[in-house]
Amino acid sequence: MFSAQTYQDRREILKKSVSNGILLFLGNIENPVNFEHNPYYFRQDSTYLYYFGIQEPRIAAIIDIDENKTIVFGDELSIDDIVWMGRQETLKEKSLKSGVQETQPYAELARYIVKAQTSGRKVHYLPPYQSSNKILLGDLLGIKIGELQPSVEMIRAIVKQRSIKEPQEIVQIEEAVNVSNEMHLLAMRLTQPGMKEYEIANAIQYLAANKECQMSYPPIVTINGGILHNHYRLNTMKDGDLFLNDSGAETAMGYAGDLTRTFPVGKTFTTKQKDMYEVVLNAFNQAQNLLKPGVRFKDIHLKAAQHLVEGLIDLGLMKGNPEDAVKNHAHTLFFQCGLGHMMGLDVHDMEDLGEQYIGYTEEEPKDTKTFGLKSLRLGKALKSGFVVTVEPGIYMIPELIDIWQAENRNADFINYDKVNEYRNFGGIRVEDDFLITDDNYRLLGNGLIKSVEDIENYRAEHLA
Amino acid sequence: MFSAQTYQDRREILKKSVSNGILLFLGNIENPVNFEHNPYYFRQDSTYLYYFGIQEPRIAAIIDIDENKTIVFGDELSIDDIVWMGRQETLKEKSLKSGVQETQPYAELARYIVKAQTSGRKVHYLPPYQSSNKILLGDLLGIKIGELQPSVEMIRAIVKQRSIKEPQEIVQIEEAVNVSNEMHLLAMRLTQPGMKEYEIANAIQYLAANKECQMSYPPIVTINGGILHNHYRLNTMKDGDLFLNDSGAETAMGYAGDLTRTFPVGKTFTTKQKDMYEVVLNAFNQAQNLLKPGVRFKDIHLKAAQHLVEGLIDLGLMKGNPEDAVKNHAHTLFFQCGLGHMMGLDVHDMEDLGEQYIGYTEEEPKDTKTFGLKSLRLGKALKSGFVVTVEPGIYMIPELIDIWQAENRNADFINYDKVNEYRNFGGIRVEDDFLITDDNYRLLGNGLIKSVEDIENYRAEHLA
Structure with a gap:
């Protein structure tokens, strides 16, 4: 936990940004796996952690x-x-460490809420994501789950506050990133032709666990990097494959790291892989250099897309004017998703509160229709104190290529013959985590190798 | 998956043991950790696995x-x-492997149920343990969650069937037990003074993961074995401590192992530890030898308790007539819980369906009042094909000793002065998994060392 003062200060700020009523915070429960008394590991709700810091199931505030x-x-x-x-330490003791003097039995919560509602006061609450809290909210408020109406005022106030990371939070995030760095180096050392993907997943999880870290999300560890949400891990890796490792640690206090590296299962990249990797890495570097307060992340996303297009033109997969290609969303055949997202107590920070509040503004809402942009979680202007990921990639998805080609979509910008030579190429992504500073940005953590040369040298040192 | 025929046969048997209506089976979902799209690992519901074998979230039948x-x-x-x-493999393909010819979109389920209900047909369903299925059932049936009435007829039919393990299930359980054996040997090799408890938990989890196994329950790995449900793992282990490891693997098909061993953190047991260990081991051996069809597990539990009492009398902690001591529940100061439980697709097999149906009968219901017996999950007569754990133990709980002594409870049978010399002794448990055969029993798996001599020799070989 941080100091009691920290939590008190955070609550004071929040109090001042909501006009009146009661702010209700629900902690998480121990979720059952296959019967009630056989639970998954406990993870406290992030907003509860932020304002109270108490890691215990079935509490509220x-x-x-x-x-x-x-x-x-x-x-x-x-x-x-x-x-x-x-x-064990009592709830009273834990609450005092959070600067809260008053604790009451759980059953009193319902009475408090009912009393407040009958006297016509407003009860603010957040969108529940765990089903147990959906049921609980329905019961507390005496309404159907489908009729729950989370408080936009409360959401906006929290998002505003949690978006700007405190220095002590940055320390936590860098701890998570540094453990993540070690996970990635371990993967680069261990990977050998003949191994199964899950062996790498298990090894990095074991490393993190011994540093008292959970995974901040289910790792993507795959030789089929073209599949964006790939949790199949039973493939045998072979020389010539590219291995994509998207994984990150979460510290005991709940802060996340989120990194991706792509490297050859054998000793070196093939020429084709190397050329494509350089395209992604260049887009990454260009995007990184654009990070700074006031710049819209959506614009950086589009710039990165343009750099990807330029690279793909050089390789013969695309053609025409890069700017026009991006305007026509032609790049989304290769880069179907977003350049990055906020990160903090959640790997997609505050995603439970609603993407429209975290990544966008009322004036410039999210484009929820256009393929590509609809997957961009962060679009708004950056501020000093934001922590964001930057993660451009190129993904060859045979099913998508076939659909586009059948429609001759964006044929002015895409050389389908050449693209089809790459249809089973897989995918490449490079991802790091950044703090937006007053002037520009700072890479979080101690840094992790990513140039072709560094990766090949590291692999050469460790390959059997 | 087993063969399509297996699932068809199981369903045929079930169909014949429920008179009429519709049997509804709900699979599990991917439970969110801290936001909807960041889930815990997926675990299918065990009853769904048993009758359909399909491992996919958000399906029903x-x-x-x-x-x-x-x-x-x-x-x-x-x-x-x-x-x-x-x-990926389609749901249609997976269903065919389960011998089911017809698949329908998820949304059709609600229509099917409503139609059946409006024509006055009975819809049988099981007690939901995951909140998402509580909500779903409420919605499907148009009633409040608090008003759900699981079908006792369906529960009884399923319990009857799942209680008797098929030979192919025994193969799966033995696979789980053998991985569990390896986990325990690894723990005995790795444990060294100065290490943290969680390092052992992580190592055994890593071993299991590399055999494509999950933990069948959160491991208890502790130097405070007196605390029965101890998931605190931050203690540093030191010479002189006893280490209690209660952990088991779950195969990819969902079958569980559940073993406990207690061993010294240093090279050898102290005399005090050795004496106490022999008391527990003797009770274990005596209980094991009583396993056979027709014998009530409750009677074996009480016999084991009596052997514990006899040993504790020899050590001076108890006194009087052992049989009388057990009748007066005096053993429950040291052995507060049950001797074992059913095991299969769940480590506490079918616990979600209700203990009164799994472990007891209508004629001889569970004693839910008496301290000790109220924690005995299995009481009824054993049958050939049951798989059960046997896990006697002695646990020194300072808080409990103080309460009993203040009341002078069972003072005829307990030497409180002597007991207080052991108040910080901790706990010892020995646990194995058994199949009840036609004649008596068979130890499942390849066997795991448990004598003082074997454990000390093994420790001596591996201690730094």
Whole structure:
């Protein structure tokens, strides 16, 4: 946990940015795997972590703006619990560490809410993502789950606050990134032709676990990098394959890292792989250099797309004017997704609160229709204190190529004959995490090799 | 998956043991960790696995007894999904492997249920444990979650069938037990004074993962074995401590192993530890020898308790007549829990369906009041084909000792002065998994060392 003062200060700021009513915070529960008493590992809700820092299942809290009160709700261990689970720090003690003086039994929460509602006060709450909290909110508020109406005022206030990372949060994020760096170096050392993909996934997870870190998301570790959300890990890796590793650690306090590297399963990139890799790496470097307060991330995304197009023109897969190609979304045959996203207590920071509030503004809402842009999680202007990922890529998706070619889509910009030579090429992505500073940006963590030369040298040192 | 015939046969048997109506089976979803698109690993519901074998989130199935139809409900991948996730085996293909000819879109399930209900037909369903399925059931049936009434007829029929393991299931369980054996040997090799408990937990998890196994439950790896449900893993282990490792693997098909061993962190048991260990091991051996069809597991539990008492009398912690001590529940100061439980597709097999149906009968229901017996998951007579754990233990719980002593509880049987010398002793448990055969029992798996001599020799070979 951070200091009690930290949580108090955060709550004070939040209080001032919501006009009135009660702010309701629900923690997460231990989710059952195959029966109630066999749970997945516990992960506290990120907003709860941010304002209260208490890592315990089945607790809640309210900040009562009208009455200027903060209460943590939850049940202390009974003597029966202590017999089974041992003596532990009490909720009261944990709450004091969060600067909260008042705790009440969990059952009191319902009474508090009902009382507030009957006196006509507003109860603000956030969009629930775990089903248990959907049920709980419905019960607390006496309405159907389908009728829940999260408070936009509360969401906006929280997003505003959590978007700007405190220095102590940056320390946490860099810790996560540095563990992630080690995970990626380990993958580059271990990978050998003949191994299964899951062996790498397991090894990096083991490394992180020994540093008391969870995975911040299910790792993508695959020789089929062209498949964007690929969690199949049973392939045998062979010489000539490209291995894509998109994985990151989460610190014990809940902060995420998120990195991607693509490297050859054998000793070196083939010429074709190397050329394509350089295209992605150039787009990455160009995008990185554009990071700075005031610049719209959507514009950086489009610039990166243009650099990808220029590279693909050089390789003969595209043609025509790069700027026009991007305007016509021709690049989305190869780069179907977004350049990056916010990162913090969640790998897609605050995604549970709604992408339109995190990545966009009322004035410039998200383009939810256009292929490519509809997958861009962050579009708005950067601010000092934002933490973002930059992750351009090129992905060859046979099914998509066939659809486009059948329609002759963007034929002015795409050389389909050449593209088809690459249809089973797979995918390449390079991803790092950045802090937006007052002037421009700072790479988070100690840095991880990414040039062709560095990767090939590292692989040569470690290949059997 | 097993053969299509297997699943067909299982469903045929089930169909014949429920009189009429529709049997509804809900698969599990991918549960979100901290936002909707960041899920925990997927685990299919065990009953769904048993009757359909399909490992895919957000599917359901019905067996319509009245109309003699079986349908799997779920959505095939759209071209959008294929772009992001790659081409995969279709639900239709998976269903055929399960012997089901008919698949329908997920949305059709609601229509099917409504239609059946409006024509007055009975819809049987099981108790939901995941909140998402509570919501889904409420929606499908048009009732409040609190008003759900799972079908006892369906539960009884399933419990009857799943309780008797098929030979091919035994093969799976033995695979799980053998991986679990390896996990335990690894723990015995790795453990060294100065290490943290979580390092052992991580190592055994890594070993299992490389054999494509999950943990069948969150491992208990602790130097405080007296705490029964201990998931704190940050202690540093030191010479003189006893290390309790309660952990098991789950095969890719979902079958569980569940083993416990207790061994010294240093090279050898202390005399005190050795004496206590022999008491537990003797109770274990005596209990094992009683396993056979027709014998009530509750009686074996009480016999094991009596052997524990006899040992504790020898050590001076208890006194009086052992049989009387057990009748008065005096052993529950040291052995607060049950001797074992059913095991199969769940480590506590079918616990989601209700303990009263799995472990007890209508004629001899569970004793839910008496301390000790209320924690015994299995009480009824054993049958050939059952798979059960046997896991006696002695646990020193300071909080419990203080309560009993303050009340002078069972003072005729307990030497509180002596007990207090052991108050910080911790705990010891020995656990193996057994198949009940026609004549008696068979230890599952290749066997794992458990005598003091074997453990000390193994430790001596591997200690730094």
